[in-house]
Amino acid sequence: MVIEIGHFSVVIALVLSAFGIVSSILALKTRNVDWVRVGRVSLTSIFILLSIGMASLIYSFLIRDFSVHYVATTSNSQLPLFYTIAAVWGGHEGSLLLWVFILSTFSTIAVWLHWRTQPTIMPYLIGMECLIIMGFLLLILFLSSPFDRLIPAPPDGKDLNPLLQDPAMVMHPPMLYMGYVGFSIPFSFAMAALFSGRLGEEWIKVTQRWTIFAWLCLTTGILLGGYWAYYELGWGGYWGWDPVENASFMPWLVGTAFLHSVMVQEKRKMFKVWNLFLIIVTFSLSLIGTFLVRSGVLTSVHTFATDPERGLYILIFVTTIIGIAFGSLMIRAHKLKSQVEMDSMVSRESMFLFNNLFFLVATATVFLGTLYPLMVETWQGTKVTVGPPYYNTVFMPIALGLLFLMGIGPYIPWRKASQASLKKNFLVPLVIGLLATIILFTLGIRSIFALAGAFVVGFSGAAICIDFGKISSLYSRRASVSFLKGSLSAFTSNQRRYSGLLTHVGVLVLVIGIIASTVYQTEKVVSLKVGDEFIIDDYRVKLERIHEVRGKNWSAQEGVFEVYEGDSLLTKLRPQKRVYDASQTPTTESAIYAKNMGHIFLTMPDVSPDGVAVARGVINPLILWVWGGGGIMGLGVLLNIFRPRKRDE
Amino acid sequence: MTRTTQITILIVLLGLLSLFYQGLWGDPRHIPPILIGTKAPIFEGPDVESGEPLSSKKYQGKVILVNFWASWCQECKVEHNNLLKLYDEFKDHPEFIMLGINYQDEMPKARAYLKQYGSSFPHVRDVKGALAIDFGVYGVPETFVIDQKGVIRHKWIGPIVGDVYTNLTNKILTPLLNKSAPTI
Numbered sequence: 001m002v003i004e005i006g007h008f009s010v011v012i013a014l015v016l017s018a019f020g021i022v023s024s025i026l027a028l029k030t031r032n033v034d035w036v037r038v039g040r041v042s043l044t045s046i047f048i049l050l051s052i053g054m055a056s057l058i059y060s061f062l063i064r065d066f067s068v069h070y071v072a073t074t075s076n077s078q079l080p081l082f083y084t085i086a087a088v089w090g091g092h093e094g095s096l097l098l099w100v101f102i103l104s105t106f107s108t109i110a111v112w113l114h115w116r117t118q119p120t121i122m123p124y125l126i127g128m129e130c131l132i133i134m135g136f137l138l139l140i141l142f143l144s145s146p147f148d149r150l151i152p153a154p155p156d157g158k159d160l161n162p163l164l165q166d167p168a169m170v171m172h173p174p175m176l177y178m179g180y181v182g183f184s185i186p187f188s189f190a191m192a193a194l195f196s197g198r199l200g201e202e203w204i205k206v207t208q209r210w211t212i213f214a215w216l217c218l219t220t221g222i223l224l225g226g227y228w229a230y231y232e233l234g235w236g237g238y239w240g241w242d243p244v245e246n247a248s249f250m251p252w253l254v255g256t257a258f259l260h261s262v263m264v265q266e267k268r269k270m271f272k273v274w275n276l277f278l279i280i281v282t283f284s285l286s287l288i289g290t291f292l293v294r295s296g297v298l299t300s301v302h303t304f305a306t307d308p309e310r311g312l313y314i315l316i317f318v319t320t321i322i323g324i325a326f327g328s329l330m331i332r333a334h335k336l337k338s339q340v341e342m343d344s345m346v347s348r349e350s351m352f353l354f355n356n357l358f359f360l361v362a363t364a365t366v367f368l369g370t371l372y373p374l375m376v377e378t379w380q381g382t383k384v385t386v387g388p389p390y391y392n393t394v395f396m397p398i399a400l401g402l403l404f405l406m407g408i409g410p411y412i413p414w415r416k417a418s419q420a421s422l423k424k425n426f427l428v429p430l431v432i433g434l435l436a437t438i439i440l441f442t443l444g445i446r447s448i449f450a451l452a453g454a455f456v457v458g459f460s461g462a463a464i465c466i467d468f469g470k471i472s473s474l475y476s477r478r479a480s481v482s483f484l485k486g487s488l489s490a491f492t493s494n495q496r497r498y499s500g501l502l503t504h505v506g507v508l509v510l511v512i513g514i515i516a517s518t519v520y521q522t523e524k525v526v527s528l529k530v531g532d533e534f535i536i537d538d539y540r541v542k543l544e545r546i547h548e549v550r551g552k553n554w555s556a557q558e559g560v561f562e563v564y565e566g567d568s569l570l571t572k573l574r575p576q577k578r579v580y581d582a583s584q585t586p587t588t589e590s591a592i593y594a595k596n597m598g599h600i601f602l603t604m605p606d607v608s609p610d611g612v613a614v615a616r617g618v619i620n621p622l623i624l625w626v627w628g629g630g631g632i633m634g635l636g637v638l639l640n641i642f643r644p645r646k647r648d649e
Numbered sequence: 650m651t652r653t654t655q656i657t658i659l660i661v662l663l664g665l666l667s668l669f670y671q672g673l674w675g676d677p678r679h680i681p682p683i684l685i686g687t688k689a690p691i692f693e694g695p696d697v698e699s700g701e702p703l704s705s706k707k708y709q710g711k712v713i714l715v716n717f718w719a720s721w722c723q724e725c726k727v728e729h730n731n732l733l734k735l736y737d738e739f740k741d742h743p744e745f746i747m748l749g750i751n752y753q754d755e756m757p758k759a760r761a762y763l764k765q766y767g768s769s770f771p772h773v774r775d776v777k778g779a780l781a782i783d784f785g786v787y788g789v790p791e792t793f794v795i796d797q798k799g800v801i802r803h804k805w806i807g808p809i810v811g812d813v814y815t816n817l818t819n820k821i822l823t824p825l826l827n828k829s830a831p832t833i
Contacts, residue, residue: 235723288665297672311673319666326662330655371668378671384778385788387753388721525726525766605727606810614727614810 003068006056007147010097013049013104014141016042017134024127033119039126040111046133047108050101057097057146058088067153070094070146076157076582078553079165086170087160092294093146095173099290100136102174102181107133110185114206121203124192132184135317143310159582162554168228175221176248180286182214183255187283187325190276194328199272199336204262209641211259216637218252223630230623234588234603234616238626241391243298246370247289250363255282257359260409264352267414271349272336273329274356280325285363287318297374344416351409358405362398366391392449400452403511406504407460410497411467428466433459445519453515461508464501495643503636510629516622517598523618529611536617539600540564544572546613554580556589559604559613563593570595575604575615597624685804689713689795690783697751697759697772708746712825713795716747716809717781719754720762722789728808729766735809735818736770742826744797750775752789794821 020042027035057070061084066072074094075087089095107129115122140146163169186207193203225245226238239245258278264271292298295311342349369386376384411425436458437451445451468490475493476486491498524536533542544560556578563570573591580587593600598621606614693704705713716732718725732749739745749772751759756774763772775781784793787806794803794817803821805813 237723291669295669295673297669308673312670315666315669315673322662326658330658333655374672375668378668384782385753387719389753389755523726525729527730606808608811608814614730616723616727 002056003060003065003147003149006053006060007145009049009052009056010137010141010147013046013053014134014137016046016049017130017137020046020130021127021134024123024130027123036119036122036126039123039130040115043104043111043126043130044108046130047104050097050104054088054097054101057094058085061085061088064157065153066155066157067149067151068146069148069150072150072154072157074158074160076159076553078581079157079160080552082167082170083160083165086164089173090160090164091146093140093144095177096136096140096144096294097146098174099177099181100133100140102177103129103133103136103184106178106181106185107188110188110210118202118206120198121189121192121196124195125188128188128191129184132188132321135321139310139313139317143307143313156582159553159580159585162578162580162583162585162587163232165580166228166232168224169232172221172224172228175217175224177221179214179216179218179221179255180251180283180290182210182217183251183279183283183286185210185214186258186279190279191325191328194276194332197332197335199332201265201269204265204275208262211255211262212637212640215252215255215259216634216641218248218255219630219633219637222248222252223627227627231590231592231601232587234590234605241366241369241386241388243370244293246366247285247292250366250370251282251285251289253359253363253366254278254285257356258282261352261356264349268349270342271352271356273333276329276336278356280322280329281360281363284318284322284325287321291315291318292370298370346412346417346422348409348412348414351405351412355402355405355409358398358402362395362402365394365398369394396449400456403453403456403460403507406507407456407463410501410504411463425467426463429459429462432462433457447519450515450519453511457508457511457515460504464505464508468498468501492644496640499636499639499643501636502639503633506629506632506634506636508629509625509632513622513625513627513629517620517626520621521618523616525614525616527612527614529613534615534617537619538565539570539619541573541602541615541617543613543615546607546611549576551578553582554578557604557607559607559615561591561602561615563600563602570600573600573602575602577604577607594624597622597628599623685801687801688799689715689793689801690780692750692773692780692783694750694773694776694780697749697756697774698763698768703748703771703773705748708748709799710797711744711746712797712822714745714747714822715750715784715793715795717750717752717775717784717786717789717791719752719789720758721754724808725790726766728790728810731809731814733767733769735814735822738818739822739826740770745822745826748773750780752781752786753778792817794825796825 020039023035023039023042027033027039060068060071061075062081064071064075064077064084070091070093071087074091075084079087087094089098107126110129111122111126114125118125186203189203189207193199222245225248229240230238258275261271261278262275265275291311291314295314296307297311342353344350369390372386373384407429408426413421433455436454440451440454468487471490472483472487474486475489476483479486479489481489522537524534526532526534528534528543530543530545533540535541540563542562542564544562546557546559549556549558556576558574558576561573561575563573571593573593575591576589578587578589579585588603588605590601590603592602598619601618601620603616604613605616689705691705693702693706695701696703714735718729732747736747739747747770749770751772751774753775759772759774773780780786784791790806790808792805792809793801796802802825803817805817807813809817
């Protein structure tokens with residue numbers, strides 16, 4: 001009964017979404033604000049109805065109603081409570097419902113939040129969001145319904161994929177979807193600007209916080225996915241250039257470009273077409289990503305079940321939205337000629353231009369690598385894969401270029417940089433960058449990637465620290481307070497700028513972590529019997545015993561490994577080879593010990609019947625800097641979003 | 650936005666649309682027919698360690714075990730010791746040949762991998778990836794067994810560990826090699 005209530009609510013929501021589009025069109029035609037109010041009520045009602053839909057699904061999971069098909073295929077009676085809730089978005093149908101639920105939540109908030117200040121674009125905003133909602137609801141109700149019954153109901157369900165029975169995995173989809181959906185708000189505002197012809201800076205100023213919030217969610221979602229892959233998949237890596245990983249990375253790249261590029265329009269009323277183009281591409285990539293992972297066009301560990309019919313519908317839907325967006329842009333483009341020309345190739349404007357170009361080229365390389373297998377298969381019939389070597393060769397140099405720009409951009413003047421200002425701002429950072437490279441070289445490091453990375457990190461890091469140090473000491477001297485107090489005043493005096501720079505610092509920390517854990521990773525794979533030991537780096541690892549362990553819904557063979565540094569026992573690591581009861585799926589559970597901000601990472605991929613274990617040990621230096629860097633990035637964004645409002649905002 | 654830019658965007662979008670549309674009707678899970686029962690392709694390439702040219706023509710009439718691997722492949726590392734063990738077990742049989750094929754890799758990294766993990770049988774470098782396509786290889790590791798008549802008799806996708814190892818040695822290789830054992 002409950003699930004039918006949920007189903008019915010979603011059906012009504014579909015009708016209301018169509019109505020929301022109609023009322024918005026009527027609002028524009030009749031110029032009657034009552035129609036806009038009707039649209040707002042429709043959107044709000046959609047939110048309430050989809051909440052009921054989600055609630056009914058969650059409830060069915062909690063009471064273990066296996067007569068609901070989706071509940072039976074993604075959970076079972078032994079599944080712990082926490083993961084039972086997560087199972088709601090563990091499969092294709094439920095995750096789509098989550099997507100549209102978040103979409104309706106954000107849309108409703110956006111409409112209510114900006115109602116008073118943005119009356120003119122409201123009909124466009126409501127209409128666009130309702131159009132996207134309608135597209136998803138049609139997909140859900142006709143081709144991917146989580147509300148279908150399974151009669152007769154099985155006595156127990158299948159199971160949630162064991163790989164998903166994990167805390168990071170629980171949060172990963174909601175975070176990602178909040179990112180994708182978050183970008184739909186500036187996208188809809190951009191569409192509103194294009195349709196209404198009000199092509200000034202308004203839409204950018206209004207959506208600035210939405211954009212960085214969406215960026216924060218998307219970044220967190222991607223990092224969570226990487227973190228999960230790292231300890232759950234058991235190969236000690238956190239990024240594989242898998243098609244579905246790339247599908248989330250591409251909107252992130254263009255979204256980051258957009259986030260920066262809008263500053264130029266705010267400051268100098270330039271890049272108008274760029275910004276519209278960038279947000280359209282960002283949201284399009286979110287939708288294309290949704291298409292790629294659910295249509296069956298690509299294969300990966302992440303993809304949901306394949307179904308060409310479903311894929312065809314999604315393709316039509318995505319094409320419609322993207323077609324409308326690019327079409328509007330091209331029609332209006334001629335109205336967007338900026339009055340201001342770029343003064344010089346050595347200016348902040350040009351740095352932002354390079355920023356946009358580099359991010360777009362980076363996205364294009366990832367896009368090409370992701371789609372190449374599909375192209376070859378379609379035109380030649382053969383199957384190929386594109387692996388890390390391609391991405392590392394093509395993407396890394398661009399990434400280094402971007403990191404270099406990160407150190408120049410904030411410190412180069414607008415309009416035109418004089419030789420004197422260039423020298424003043426960049427001489428010392430350049431020297432420090434070179435010093436960093438030389439130091440690493442003398443330490444025996446020869447990897448081009450690490451050396452170039454050292455240069456850009458040293459350069460950019462120095463630029464940020466020197467600038468902030470100068471401003472902080474200025475403030476501390478002016479008010480005769482300590483340097484610390486001075487730096488606090490400096491930070492809050494221009495919180496938007498400095499929180500952004502804090503995020504940049506986070507990026508540098510992340511990059512150092514990536515370089516260290518990639519270039520200096522040591523690895524050893526050995527076969528051992530109980531009592532044997534092996535050496536990795538400065539550590540001695542001894543297999544003490546192998547025994548059976550039981551969990552709530554799994555059983556495992558666990559190896560107990562003693563890790564020694566010199567003669568002292570550091571820790572005992574317990575990697576497992578697990579089998580989940582319901583699905584009989586095996587997983588490799590890794591064991592990790594943190595030391596010196598790096599990880600000793602151990603897995604036991606195989607145990608033969610005669611007691612010979614294969615153990616794989618990895619030392620990942622400074623890997624905690626990867627997650628820590630991500631944390632600093634997030635902190636910077638939060639300080640940006642929650643900054644005191646200035647008079648002109 | 651210039652006319653050129655507009656047209657470029659339009660072409661890119663239409664291209665993507667047609668690509669995705671055609672892609673829908675392919676099956677990404679469908680791996681091309683395993684080639685079992687068909688004649689194995691003749692292959693050649695430089696030896697990974699010495700650089701000398703190697704050709705499978707030299708080994709016609711023998712039982713050849715071919716293993717595709719790469720230095721960046723994690724599962725390959727897991728099975729490596731088993732491969733060495735397998736070679737050790739069968740190397741004295743006059744009709745047994747074992748060859749590794751290095752897939753989508755860089756020579757220095759491949760050599761370093763062999764140095765680190767051990768090498769006892771020859772490895773061929775798959776220049777241009779043609780060997781992988783000829784064998785229908787979709788990823789690594791993949792292992793093939795070719796009989797004395799040059800016909801592919803067995804293929805395994807994934808690492809050779811545990812039961813897979815026992816199955817390969819006892820149920821595939823041993824019978825094939827014993828069949829040709831001279832009758833006393």
